Amino acid sequence: MDKEELLCLMRTQSYRPLTAAELMEALGQEDEEAFRELLHSLEQEGYIVRTRKDKYGLPEKMGLVSGRLQASTKGYAFVVPREKEQADVYISALNLNGAMHGDLVLARILPATTGRRQEGEIIRILQRANRRVVGTFTATRHLSFVMPDDARLHQDILIPPGNSLGAREKDKVVVEITRWPEARRSPEGRVVEVLGQAGRPGVDVLSIIKKYDLEPEFPPEVLREADGLSKEFGPRELAGRRDLRDWRLVTIDGADARDLDDAVSLELLPGGNYLLGVHIADVSFYVREGSTLDREAFNRATSVYFVDRVIPMLPPRLSNDICSLNAGEDRLAMTALLTITPRGTVKDYELFPSIIRVRERMTYDAVRRILVDGDPELVERYRELVPDFQLMARLAAVLKRRREKRGAIDFDFPEARVELDDQGLPVAIIPRRRSVAEGIIEEFMIAANEVVARHLYELAVPAVYRVHEEPAPDKMEELNNFLSFFGLQIRPNREGRVNPRAFQEILTAVQGRPEERVISTVMLRSMRHARYAGECLGHFGLASPYYCHFTSPIRRYPDLVVHRILRETWSPGGLTPQCMAELEAFVALAAARASEREKVAEEAEREALDMKKVQYMERHVGATFTGVISGVVPYGFFVELENTVEGLVHVSTLTDDYYHYQEDQLALVGEHTGKAFRIGQPVEVLVARVNVEARQVDFELVKPEATVDTGPGPVAGVKGRQQVKSREKDTSPAVSKTRRKIRGQSRRKRNKATRGRS
Missing domain, CATH: 2.40.50.700 (OB fold (Dihydrolipoamide Acetyltransferase, E2P))
Incomplete structure (x- = not known):
C-alpha cells in the first residue's frame, strides 16, 4: 500500500475521519497487519492524526499542526509545519508541555487573541530529537x-x-x-x-562535534575494507579507460586541502574554441555499491570542515591517498571534456573513464600571485604552465559573463579564515574574497556539473540533481518590504515568476555602498536552501535548467552516486527496467539523506567558526574597531566588523539622547536630537564584553555624538525603484521571523559546496 494513495483519499473534500477498518474497505486493502503498520508510521511522522475514537484524519483539517519545534533562546518556540502552505505557529513557554527544540510535535491552534500571529499548544510529542x-x-x-x-x-x-x-x-x-x-x-x-x-584545547570543537552527532572515527570494519584496497593498476583497472597521463593537468585548491578530487586542463583549438578538461577522482571504482565503505559514506553523506580538523566522508586511506589526485601519481578518473566556443557555449562534450597524472599541485594563492601580481619567482618556477593559467583566466571570464547574461546570482561574501595557535586558540581572523584563481575553478566546475546534469536528463535515467527552487511568494513579499527602505524593488515577470536576473540587478546597484553587505545577506536569506532531489527542477541561483554535483565524490555522496549512474549508462545494454526502478527509489533516498546531513554539517561548521570568532574577540576587550550596522532592533543595533564578527550595541549605552525604535524606518531615532542609527551606517565601536559560552559580543559606540541622520534613500539604476514610505505595522509570524533573522542571527554562508565550487 502506497502512503500517497492513502493521503490522497484523506485530502479529498468529502473525506471525514474513518477507522482503520473503514479505511481498509475504502481502499480495498486485505492485509490488516501491513495496513495498520502504515497507519502507525504515518501517525508517528505527523502526516495523520488518530482521534480518541480511533479514527484517522489530516492534522490541518482538525485544527492541528504537525511539524518540527524550533525553540528560541528566550523560552518560547515555533512549530514549523510539515505542510509548506501553513504558517508557523507560536508556542509560549507555558504551552510547550515538555517538548524540546527539534522534536516532531503535534500542536493545537488556540483561539485567536491579539495580532495576526497563530498561537498554539503542544498536545503530543511524536518523535524526540535530543536523546x-x-x-x-x-x-x-x-x-x-x-x-x-x-x-x-x-x-x-x-x-x-x-x-x-x-x-x-x-x-x-x-x-x-x-x-x-x-x-x-x-x-x-x-x-x-x-x-x-x-576551555582546554580541542574540547570546544569536540563538544560541537558531539552536539551534532558527528563521528570522527570510522568503524574498524570500514577501515579494514579501505586498507585492503590497492593502488596498483592492472588490466581490470585500465580496461576501457582513456590514457591521459601525458596531458598537462593541474589541481588548484586551498593550501591546507588534502582531499584533491578535481584536476583541470585547457588548450586552445584551431579556430578559437577551448578544449576544457575537468578530471574527477573515480571514487566509484573503489567504493562499490552496497559495500561497508558505501554504507558508511551514505550515512555520513558529506565531509565536515572545522577550523582545526576535518571529519571526512571516506577514510583517509581513500580521501587523502588512493583517490586524492596527488601530483606525480597515476590516478583513476572520470573525465568531462568540453569544447567551448569563444562566447562560452558548450559546443560538444565527452564523458569517459580515464587514467591521469597531475603535473602540479597548485594553490589558489600561488595562481593569484602568478596572474595578478606577476610574482617573478613563481612565474619562473611554473613557466611551462603560466600560459595555461592565463588561458584558464580568459575562459573563466567568458563563462562568468555568459552566466551573468542569463541572470545567475553572484553573492560575493567574504569567507573568514581563523588562524589558530598551537593550543587551538584563535590569533587572527582573516576575511578573504574569491580571487581569479577561485573563479577559474568555480566556473570550470559549474560548466562540468551542468553538462553532466543535462546529459543524464536527456538520457532519461534516474539521477541525484542539485536543485534550487525560486523564492516562495511570502519570502519575496518580506524581501520587498525590506528593500523598500532603500528604494529598491524586485518585480515578477509577466508570468508572475521571479527572474534571478532581478536579484543580480540589485546586487549590482548596491555594489560598493555601505548597505551592500546587509542587503546581500537579507536577499540570500529570502531564497530557498539548495537541496538534492531525484527530479531535475533547475537551479535558480545559477539560472540553470540542469544542475547536479559531479565534481567532488571524495567528500559528497551525491557526486559518488552520479558517477555510478554514468558508469551504468556506459555498460553494455545500459540500464534494465528493473535496474531503473531500483535506481529511482535509491536516488530519492540518497537525495533526502544528503540534504539532511548537509544542513547538519553547515550548522556545525558555522557554530565552530562563530565560537572561534568570539574567542578571538575575548582577547580584544577594550579595543576599538570599525564596522557597519547590520541590524536594528528596539533594544539596540548590531554591528558587523570588517573581520566579519558581529556584536550588539545596546540602547542603554547610547547616553547622548533617548532613542526609540522606528519600525517603519528600521532605525533608532533620538527623541531630542533626531539622530538616527540605520542599517548600512558605518560606525566605530569598542569591545565592551564577551561571553564565549553564549557566543555573544557586546559593543559600545565610540563618539555617538558624531552620528548623523542620513536616510537610506533610493538606489539609482534599478528598474521599478520605489521611494521609502511608512506602512502599517506587520506583526505576522513570517515577517517577524525575518526581522529576527535580520537582527544578527548567524548568517547562512554560501553553500559549502566547494571552497569556491558550486
Missing part, C-alpha cells in the same frame, strides 16, 4: 546537573546519584536523557561520555 545532549557538568552538595550547550534547550538535565561517570565540575560531557521533561519537571539523564574540562 543525547552536550553540556557542562555542575555538582552541588545535594544535586548534580548538566547545563546544555544549546541555549534552545531551556532546562538543565538532572543527574541522579551514580550516573555522573566520574565527571567533575566544569567538565564538558555527553548526557543521555533517561526521563523526558514534563510540564513542571526537568529532564533526567546519565553521563555517557566525559569530553574534558571546558
Whole structure:
C-alpha cells in the first residue's frame, strides 16, 4: 500500500475521519497487519492524526499542526509545519508541555487573541530529537546537573546519584536523557561520555562535534575494507579507460586541502574554441555499491570542515591517498571534456573513464600571485604552465559573463579564515574574497556539473540533481518590504515568476555602498536552501535548467552516486527496467539523506567558526574597531566588523539622547536630537564584553555624538525603484521571523559546496 494513495483519499473534500477498518474497505486493502503498520508510521511522522475514537484524519483539517519545534533562546518556540502552505505557529513557554527544540510535535491552534500571529499548544510529542545532549557538568552538595550547550534547550538535565561517570565540575560531557521533561519537571539523564574540562584545547570543537552527532572515527570494519584496497593498476583497472597521463593537468585548491578530487586542463583549438578538461577522482571504482565503505559514506553523506580538523566522508586511506589526485601519481578518473566556443557555449562534450597524472599541485594563492601580481619567482618556477593559467583566466571570464547574461546570482561574501595557535586558540581572523584563481575553478566546475546534469536528463535515467527552487511568494513579499527602505524593488515577470536576473540587478546597484553587505545577506536569506532531489527542477541561483554535483565524490555522496549512474549508462545494454526502478527509489533516498546531513554539517561548521570568532574577540576587550550596522532592533543595533564578527550595541549605552525604535524606518531615532542609527551606517565601536559560552559580543559606540541622520534613500539604476514610505505595522509570524533573522542571527554562508565550487 502506497502512503500517497492513502493521503490522497484523506485530502479529498468529502473525506471525514474513518477507522482503520473503514479505511481498509475504502481502499480495498486485505492485509490488516501491513495496513495498520502504515497507519502507525504515518501517525508517528505527523502526516495523520488518530482521534480518541480511533479514527484517522489530516492534522490541518482538525485544527492541528504537525511539524518540527524550533525553540528560541528566550523560552518560547515555533512549530514549523510539515505542510509548506501553513504558517508557523507560536508556542509560549507555558504551552510547550515538555517538548524540546527539534522534536516532531503535534500542536493545537488556540483561539485567536491579539495580532495576526497563530498561537498554539503542544498536545503530543511524536518523535524526540535530543536523546543525547552536550553540556557542562555542575555538582552541588545535594544535586548534580548538566547545563546544555544549546541555549534552545531551556532546562538543565538532572543527574541522579551514580550516573555522573566520574565527571567533575566544569567538565564538558555527553548526557543521555533517561526521563523526558514534563510540564513542571526537568529532564533526567546519565553521563555517557566525559569530553574534558571546558576551555582546554580541542574540547570546544569536540563538544560541537558531539552536539551534532558527528563521528570522527570510522568503524574498524570500514577501515579494514579501505586498507585492503590497492593502488596498483592492472588490466581490470585500465580496461576501457582513456590514457591521459601525458596531458598537462593541474589541481588548484586551498593550501591546507588534502582531499584533491578535481584536476583541470585547457588548450586552445584551431579556430578559437577551448578544449576544457575537468578530471574527477573515480571514487566509484573503489567504493562499490552496497559495500561497508558505501554504507558508511551514505550515512555520513558529506565531509565536515572545522577550523582545526576535518571529519571526512571516506577514510583517509581513500580521501587523502588512493583517490586524492596527488601530483606525480597515476590516478583513476572520470573525465568531462568540453569544447567551448569563444562566447562560452558548450559546443560538444565527452564523458569517459580515464587514467591521469597531475603535473602540479597548485594553490589558489600561488595562481593569484602568478596572474595578478606577476610574482617573478613563481612565474619562473611554473613557466611551462603560466600560459595555461592565463588561458584558464580568459575562459573563466567568458563563462562568468555568459552566466551573468542569463541572470545567475553572484553573492560575493567574504569567507573568514581563523588562524589558530598551537593550543587551538584563535590569533587572527582573516576575511578573504574569491580571487581569479577561485573563479577559474568555480566556473570550470559549474560548466562540468551542468553538462553532466543535462546529459543524464536527456538520457532519461534516474539521477541525484542539485536543485534550487525560486523564492516562495511570502519570502519575496518580506524581501520587498525590506528593500523598500532603500528604494529598491524586485518585480515578477509577466508570468508572475521571479527572474534571478532581478536579484543580480540589485546586487549590482548596491555594489560598493555601505548597505551592500546587509542587503546581500537579507536577499540570500529570502531564497530557498539548495537541496538534492531525484527530479531535475533547475537551479535558480545559477539560472540553470540542469544542475547536479559531479565534481567532488571524495567528500559528497551525491557526486559518488552520479558517477555510478554514468558508469551504468556506459555498460553494455545500459540500464534494465528493473535496474531503473531500483535506481529511482535509491536516488530519492540518497537525495533526502544528503540534504539532511548537509544542513547538519553547515550548522556545525558555522557554530565552530562563530565560537572561534568570539574567542578571538575575548582577547580584544577594550579595543576599538570599525564596522557597519547590520541590524536594528528596539533594544539596540548590531554591528558587523570588517573581520566579519558581529556584536550588539545596546540602547542603554547610547547616553547622548533617548532613542526609540522606528519600525517603519528600521532605525533608532533620538527623541531630542533626531539622530538616527540605520542599517548600512558605518560606525566605530569598542569591545565592551564577551561571553564565549553564549557566543555573544557586546559593543559600545565610540563618539555617538558624531552620528548623523542620513536616510537610506533610493538606489539609482534599478528598474521599478520605489521611494521609502511608512506602512502599517506587520506583526505576522513570517515577517517577524525575518526581522529576527535580520537582527544578527548567524548568517547562512554560501553553500559549502566547494571552497569556491558550486
